[in-house]
């Protein structure tokens with residue numbers, strides 16, 4: 001595998017940082033205990049590692065350790081938050097507000113709840129991908145029980161105004177859930193300042209292992225009740241049964257700690273690389289930047305290219321760069337990205353989109369090579385279509 005393409009798909013997943021792997025390794029073969037075994041040292045060792053990790057993760061979002069519920073990732077955390085609140089509070093109201101540009105792990109649970117009789121408002125976004133706070137205000141009803149708005153979009157990287165949303169929810173005593181899968185360890189998150197009641201996290205977008213995440217569940221002011229979605233041994237205060245997975249949990253906490261330790265300088269570096277890529281690509285005519293130009297995740301560049309076929313462009317880039325078109329999880333579908341369509345794009349522009357996800361291990365030299373290859377691919381595709 002001498003010449004694998006340059007990995008530029010860090011919003012689909014990231015490699016495990018070697019420091020994360022090193023922290024995880026002792027928990028596979030040596031400290032392998034079940035953290036629920038309270039009668040012997042093996043269990044205590046595992047429990048101590050889980051407890052330390054819980055503290056690190058809680059501190060990362062200004063929560064208390066008891067408010068962290070480990071899950072298999074953000075998909076499960078979103079399902080637990082949305083379906084768990086809906087089931088626990090359905091007698092109070094059956095209306096939920098979310099946004100058209102959410103991840104499918106939010107949209108699909110909402111659609112499922114609609115099939116059970118709940119009503120869901122899917123807020124539109126402005127052309128820059130941000131929600132309009134006035135339209136949020138207008139969407140509240142007396143029977144609204146939950147608002148779910150993501151922290152950072154996985155396709156276009158835009159950062160929603162969480163504190164402004166949180167304030168509006170708190171004023172009306174409506175719970176506020178945020179899918180922060182893309183935000184944790186990359187941009188500051190504070191569940192107190194932002195008045196967030198539930199927040200979904202995952203490790204694998206921030207150089208941690210796949211298959212581990214968490215749901216933050218507020219315990220005070222106000223306390224959130226959740227109907228569990230997995231029933232069993234009563235782990236995680238009854239909210240999520242199943243034996244905990246200490247190596248993954250330790251890796252998750254290490255990954256988030258590393259992300260936070262370097263957040264500002266790494267964010268600046270990634271933004272410089274992003275600007276470097278966009279400066280070169282935007283010299284061509286007919287290039288569109290998708291999403292707000294500055295209120296977005298470091299390292300995210302999502303563009304639409306006029307006059308080319310998205311799939312042909314991906315094919316041209318494939319030997320040099322691993323990038324994606326739309327969301328990775330929907331790249332097997334042929335429908336254009338629901339996020340880009342929500343920005344008001346034509347289907348043609350939505351199809352002709354590329355998402356570059358620049359990450360911790362990318363260099364300026366790699367960015368230049370990818371820019372050169374992308375420019376050549378776009379020019380030759382445009383020439384070919386003119387010749388036809």
Ligand SMILES: *Cc1c(COP(=O)(O)O)cnc(C)c1O
Nearest residue numbers: 073074075103105154181182202
């Ligand atoms: C990746 C992602 C998810 C899914 O997370 P998993 O841990 O892979 O289940 C959910 N929401 C957003 C915004 C994501 O980027």
